[in-house]
Amino acid sequence: xxxxxPTLTGARRLVVKVGSALLVDENGLRGDWLRALCDDVADxxxxxxxxxxxxxxxxxxxxxxxxxxxxxxxxxxAQAAAAVGQIRLARAYEEALAPHGVTTAQVLLTLxxxxxxxxxxxSRATMQTLLSLGVVPIVNENDTVAxxxxxxxxxxxxxxxxxxxxxADQLLLLSDVDGLYxxxxxxxxxxxxxxxxxxxxxxxxxxxxxPVSGLSKGGMKTKLMAAxxxxxxxxxxxxxxxxVMRPLSAVANGARCSWFLAESDPQLARKRWIAxxxxxGALVVDEGAVRALQGGKSLLPAGVRTVVGDFGRGDPVAITxxxxxxxxxxLARYTADEARRIAGNRSDQIEAILGxxxxxxxxxRDDMAL
Numbered sequence: 001x002x003x004x005x006p007t008l009t010g011a012r013r014l015v016v017k018v019g020s021a022l023l024v025d026e027n028g029l030r031g032d033w034l035r036a037l038c039d040d041v042a043d044x045x046x047x048x049x050x051x052x053x054x055x056x057x058x059x060x061x062x063x064x065x066x067x068x069x070x071x072x073x074x075x076x077x078a079q080a081a082a083a084v085g086q087i088r089l090a091r092a093y094e095e096a097l098a099p100h101g102v103t104t105a106q107v108l109l110t111l112x113x114x115x116x117x118x119x120x121x122x123s124r125a126t127m128q129t130l131l132s133l134g135v136v137p138i139v140n141e142n143d144t145v146a147x148x149x150x151x152x153x154x155x156x157x158x159x160x161x162x163x164x165x166x167x168a169d170q171l172l173l174l175s176d177v178d179g180l181y182x183x184x185x186x187x188x189x190x191x192x193x194x195x196x197x198x199x200x201x202x203x204x205x206x207x208x209x210x211p212v213s214g215l216s217k218g219g220m221k222t223k224l225m226a227a228x229x230x231x232x233x234x235x236x237x238x239x240x241x242x243x244v245m246r247p248l249s250a251v252a253n254g255a256r257c258s259w260f261l262a263e264s265d266p267q268l269a270r271k272r273w274i275a276x277x278x279x280x281g282a283l284v285v286d287e288g289a290v291r292a293l294q295g296g297k298s299l300l301p302a303g304v305r306t307v308v309g310d311f312g313r314g315d316p317v318a319i320t321x322x323x324x325x326x327x328x329x330x331l332a333r334y335t336a337d338e339a340r341r342i343a344g345n346r347s348d349q350i351e352a353i354l355g356x357x358x359x360x361x362x363x364x365r366d367d368m369a370l
Contacts, residue, residue: 005196005259006236008252011170013050013131013266015235016041017159020056021176022242028064029057029088033245035096040248041136042100050131052166053093054139054159061085086140093138103135108142109158117314120165121331121367125359127166128366160226164233167266167366171230172251173223174242179258180220182207197260200228227260234269236262267366275329275369277316281309281336283343283362290321293328293370298361301350304343311336319363328370330363 008014018037023030041051059078062085063069068077090106097104107127113119130137139162141155156173163171183191197204208221223239230237240257244250251257263269285293289303299319311317312335319328332339339362342350347360 006170006238006261008170008172008238008248009047011044011049011168013052013166013168013170014044015052015054015159015163015166015168015171016248017155017171017173018053018055018057019155019173019175019242020060022174023055023057023089024060024064029061029092031092033243034092036245037247038093038096038100038102040246041097042102044248045100045102045134045136050166050168052127052131052137052139052162052168054155054162055089055093056140056155058082058085058089058140061088089140090138093136097136103133105130105135105137107137107139109139109162110142117331118312121314121333124165127162131166154222156222156226157229160229160233160235160237163230163235163237164266164270167270168235169262169266171226171235171237172248173226173237173239174247175223175239176241176243177220177239178241178256179239180204180207180223193256194258195256197227197258200224200231200260231260231262232269234262234264234266236260270366271369274316274331274367277329279309279318279329280315281307281311281332282318282320283307283332283339284320284322285327286322290327293319293365293368296365298365299330299363299368300347300360301339301342301345301362302347304339304362307336307340307343309336313338317363319368328363328368330368333359333362333364333367 023034041053044051059081062081062083063073065084066081068081073081094104109123113123127137141158159171159173180194180197181191182194185191205224208219208224227237237260238251238257240247240251240255283299283304284306285299285303286305289299292303293299311332313333314331316329317332318326319330321327334342338354342353345353351357
């Protein structure tokens with residue numbers, strides 16, 4: 001029985017990656033196309049879907065303003081172009097979404113922000129808060145400071161990481177191709193389009209190619225790498241040709257694309273990931289806290305009786321009941337020293353104890369596996 005692809009209209013939290021070649025051409029920013037994309041974004045927001053945009057284009061915009069040539073740029077020139085282009089890119093999105101009453105936010109990240117646990121948790125908390133407030137984050141790699149050692153290198157993989165970070169159930173890569181083929185359709189007339197990919201087998205991964213656009217860096221190989229990250233995190237991913245007006249509507253209405261099916265739902269995938277971690281400490285809680293956790297609540301400091309071990313913020317900790325039984329594994333939102341100081345106290349007392357307004361939960365339910 002053939003696998004059924006997801007439907008874009010069914011997305012609860014959607015990450016859309018916009019490639020440079022779609023957003024910028026030889027004449028500059030494609031304003032009409034951007035406004036049409038934002039019409040789609042507003043429609044999806046109106047249906048109750050959270051939307052995150054991961055947008056390339058800052059270097060492409062900046063290099064035009066600065067009169068820099070096409071092709072690879074020295075690092076310093078690329079960073080300068082990004083600095084000039086990023087402010088124009090953010091303004092363009094803001095102006096295109098403002099008529100719909102949609103607030104935008106700019107989020108700039110590097111690979112270090114996902115590799116470092118503390119910075120990852122900060123990024124995740126910021127994204128979750130923005131989305132809860134109805135904001136559409138505009139995410140890009142922070143090309144003004146990123147060097148090769150701390151770069152994602154392309155926004156396909158950045159988009160996949162963002163999708164996993166914010167718990168998206170769907171990721172759409174808008175590109176200059178309409179999906180994955182068994183071979184390069186520009187050079188092989190026998191190449192077949194693959195509408196649904198159920199698993200990333202070695203044969204599928206061997207179909208990756210090289211970039212073909214002078215404005216974009218990502219080729220099919222990077223998209224397959226992005227797919228591996230996304231589907232392992234419980235997020236279905238689609239590759240679609242995005243140059244048409246209102247590309248989200250086009251995909252929703254049946255335009256050709258390739259769907260990579262998620263291995264599980266985002267929350268379940270995250271819970272499995274946390275459950276597999278080796279705890280670096282333990283939080284011993286009372287019976288009331290055990291009942292609250294089993295009822296789906298977060299762990300508040302008031303329910304903690306003892307803090308064991310030496311752990312940092314974002315490290316995995318075991319949560320044990322008063323009899324020593326393991327109740328859950330979770331990611332601590334405070335260091336061991338901070339946890340000891342606030343243990344047994346109400347959340348509204350945290351600021352007075354620590355000297356700053358911390359988070360109410362010591363371990364949030366989204367960062368916990370029972």
